[in-house]
Amino acid sequence: MEPLEQASTEIKISEKLSDAVDISLPNGNERGNDYGNDNGNESKKNKVAILDAIRKRPKITLDELVIVTGKSKRTISRETKEMQEEGTLRRIGSARAGHWEATD
Numbered sequence: 001m002e003p004l005e006q007a008s009t010e011i012k013i014s015e016k017l018s019d020a021v022d023i024s025l026p027n028g029n030e031r032g033n034d035y036g037n038d039n040g041n042e043s044k045k046n047k048v049a050i051l052d053a054i055r056k057r058p059k060i061t062l063d064e065l066v067i068v069t070g071k072s073k074r075t076i077s078r079e080t081k082e083m084q085e086e087g088t089l090r091r092i093g094s095a096r097a098g099h100w101e102a103t104d
Contacts, residue, residue, distance in 0.1 A: 046079045058099040
């Protein structure tokens, strides 16, 4: 008889936990509107801010770009890589002692 009592106690605990935790997930439309549906506008704004900062100070570091733009280091890395691939940005010299050059 004890195992049944134990099982019912576990069920009561899990029912209480499910009441306390919100496990609802957004539907596809809500998620689509919140993630990645900006048609590149945010990326374009990021790139403009990065280029402005580089034009003002070509020796700016990645960490300084993070501070100036307010974006994450990952975002700055991704955007600068894309701009280098597009040909709008070049890194002259080494990563440590070099500088940026806006090519457009």
